[in-house]
Amino acid sequence: MENNRTNYMPAEWEQHERTLIQWPVRPSLVFPDHYNLVRQGYVEVIKAIAEFEKVTVLVNENTLEETKELCKDKAELLVVPHNDGWCRDSGPTFLWNSAKKLSAVNWKFNAWGERFAHYDLDNEVAPRVLEHFGISYINAQIVIEGGSIHVDGEGTLLTTRECLLNKNRNPQLTIVEIEEEVKRQVGVSKIIWLNHGLFGDETDGHVDNVACFAKPGVIIMQTCSDPGDPNYEITMENMEILKNSIDACGRKLELIQIPQPPARYYEDIRLTLSYLNFYLVNGGIILPVFGEDATDSDNKAEEILKQVFPDRRIVTVDGMALIKEGGNVHCITQQMPKGIR
């Protein structure tokens, strides 16, 4: 068989055709009273991305008008019914092959281990989008959210045991079966398993709040220097794992650390704030920042990313708006790579 027919998930830093975003759904917010603030957060992100690439916003019929009003000419709107607003998790995972012919994976979606009762529409988001764009896709027989996996595009995938092996996702599959299925569907040969995601992350520890690839062989982590913070131990353990890992190409990993923002609470809930929830767009980075007592760490994060990605322009957005919905920039976005449809 020819090798070049293999489909695999390209890294986020590859050129995008567009970004997909699901418009937020008021009752599904972690803090529903903050719907207006969350919408403002979405609009800020959409405008920021639109400086770099096309944005397609998936809307429910009943929010079509408000979205039109708020996004104006910054986004193309597409009616795709959904229960909740996280295109990273309920959207498609795009693949391409060596000729950059696009395909995709439609994972099964169960609302982060059935944390919410209604996810039938979200489970249909990926196929509806893919049929719209005429992209062939695999219906994988495994529950996975896009936010739980990062790839380097050269055969390595980064994830957490806390999420991928959680019994609320695929209780019928063994660890080996999950590993094999994920490798097969996104075309990787090596999985690097971190143990846990951020403390209190209601996704069961999505990797996209703790670490990501900057390029093949280089990983950015969010670190915690306060031994009294529950994220300290989590981070130390993950760092130890990464220091001892090699990737699919046999490389040892270089680690870049970004200090976490100060702990912040809302209604007694520790917010899962992470600079790692930034999103790479064509020539840019959309970086959530948290202001107030986080200004120093905000600046530090931006500075580090500027060094890591000297060719990208960083646009910061208010991460405190989106967090009222429950996540941040990376969680609400999904890249469609620029390939052949």
Added chain:
Amino acid sequence: MENNRTNYMPAEWEQHERTLIQWPVRPSLVFPDHYNLVRQGYVEVIKAIAEFEKVTVLVNENTLEETKELCKDKAELLVVPHNDGWCRDSGPTFLWNSAKKLSAVNWKFNAWGERFAHYDLDNEVAPRVLEHFGISYINAQIVIEGGSIHVDGEGTLLTTRECLLNKNRNPQLTIVEIEEEVKRQVGVSKIIWLNHGLFGDETDGHVDNVACFAKPGVIIMQTCSDPGDPNYEITMENMEILKNSIDACGRKLELIQIPQPPARYYEDIRLTLSYLNFYLVNGGIILPVFGEDATDSDNKAEEILKQVFPDRRIVTVDGMALIKEGGNVHCITQQMPKGIR
């Protein structure tokens, strides 16, 4: 990327887990008055296959009882609504990888170029079956029927221009796009294009009535020696093409000829009779024969296949029963390879 993640369609001669068959649907028959005869034909085929491997019959709710009655313990029944009886065409195309992990392609199905008005249920047969068996599958964005493609399992696919390039299938795609998409979905690197299928074949010339692989590098054709028969020119042309073709592995092709049965008509329609519509099962061959004035060619066909497949036991079935529905053994069957689910 690792080569061994590539999914491809195995040849029909690989071990099967089971055979899938869709129970016939009376109003969809080419000759609906012959429903009883067609059912008898199905039962004969099901019993013949059951001597070699498991059979799963897909039934509509309203034929569940009659199917139970007629198939008894020879088949497992599965309620999967369908408009018509051709599992080769509306069923899944199974793939596996080097580890024999199963996956599948769900082609778009449009009832042979919208020859019939209702095909919504048939278009859902493949996904329903695959969800039932828990096999991940690609939703291809191209109209293809299983009967229009044969593969050798080593990178080569055999088809006809008459069908695959027909404007009633994928008018929006160029020839190059169709070729690339077929290659990509079934994991082949070379397509051998015959021009036409049998004269009068209402599928627009499905290859499974004109030629098939016996093994990699060896092709069996049905030939016609009467220059006054419209199949003469068709066959001569296809033979010329095959003589000048090389496969994905660079082999020239060896050709084995099976003479066609005498021309036969029913209600002024030339029946598309073909020995090439046989079906390979585990250790056996289910061969349609046509009796009466075809007895000599029936015997000849059986004799040739015995030489080509010395390790397989041939069971002949009454090809004149199924042809009243419009096709034959290969058209009503679909193999699920024996792999890892």
